[in-house]
Amino acid sequence: MRLDLWLWAVRAFKTRPLAAAGIKGGKVKVDGLPAKPAHTVRPGQRIAIQINSNETPWVRTLLAVDFPESRVGARLVPQYAEDVTPAEELEKSRMRGPLMQGRRPRGSGRPTKLERRSMGELFQ
Numbered sequence: 001m002r003l004d005l006w007l008w009a010v011r012a013f014k015t016r017p018l019a020a021a022g023i024k025g026g027k028v029k030v031d032g033l034p035a036k037p038a039h040t041v042r043p044g045q046r047i048a049i050q051i052n053s054n055e056t057p058w059v060r061t062l063l064a065v066d067f068p069e070s071r072v073g074a075r076l077v078p079q080y081a082e083d084v085t086p087a088e089e090l091e092k093s094r095m096r097g098p099l100m101q102g103r104r105p106r107g108s109g110r111p112t113k114l115e116r117r118s119m120g121e122l123f124q
Helices: 005-009 016-024 074-079 087-094 113-122
Strands: 026-030 047-051 058-064 081-083
Touching: 005 016, 005 026, 005 047, 016 026, 058 087, 074 081
Parallel strands: none
Antiparallel strands: 026 047, 047 058, 058 081
16 A cells, blocks of 8 residues: 555544655654655554654654554544654653644634733734
């Protein structure tokens, strides 16, 4: 099965074109080596995906177990891909400041006039 199709099928990427773009951009490595979207995935291969969210880049590592017929539900993903991401990388993914710039805590209500003005300064 093609690498881009497998990454999309196991929900590592939202769409297949995004998976292909990530692979072409050098964000995905198979067994430590860069790959192309048409690379054939085999059981037992380690696929490392670099994720640049939250200002702290981290690497998600998946182990190919099997090949789905098509995109699978989130509950079925463990049948096809095992997440073997190291604990320190998972900690990086959870690292966020207490309040990200321009974000408000969920459920905090509508911002006051003073808060709206300070948020406006961030985006100017």
